[in-house]
Amino acid sequence: MLGPEFFQTPMGHRFFQATMPSIAHNLEKLAKHFADEDKPTFSNRETATVLAALRYFQANHSDAVEACSSHFDTHAPLTDKEIDSLCEHINLGEDTP
Numbered sequence: 001m002l003g004p005e006f007f008q009t010p011m012g013h014r015f016f017q018a019t020m021p022s023i024a025h026n027l028e029k030l031a032k033h034f035a036d037e038d039k040p041t042f043s044n045r046e047t048a049t050v051l052a053a054l055r056y057f058q059a060n061h062s063d064a065v066e067a068c069s070s071h072f073d074t075h076a077p078l079t080d081k082e083i084d085s086l087c088e089h090i091n092l093g094e095d096t097p
Helices: 012-036 044-059 062-067 080-092
Strands: none
Touching: 044 062, 044 080
């Protein structure tokens, strides 16, 4: 004679009422974590160096473009206004339009 189905047992009830929702919740947290992981993160020192390099590039635009011309084979360099926006984005961590 067969006993009750798993979902009818106290263990089955706990599994479907507590364990499964917990698994789903944690999978959702992992998915969010890995989605956010695609965004680069920098240490304070790295951020300062990137901002300094951007400001140097902005102040010496013509010479910098010439010195780094291979980086602009397929894309035009950012304008001064775009560099300002990027620096703000890096400093504030907000999405830019």
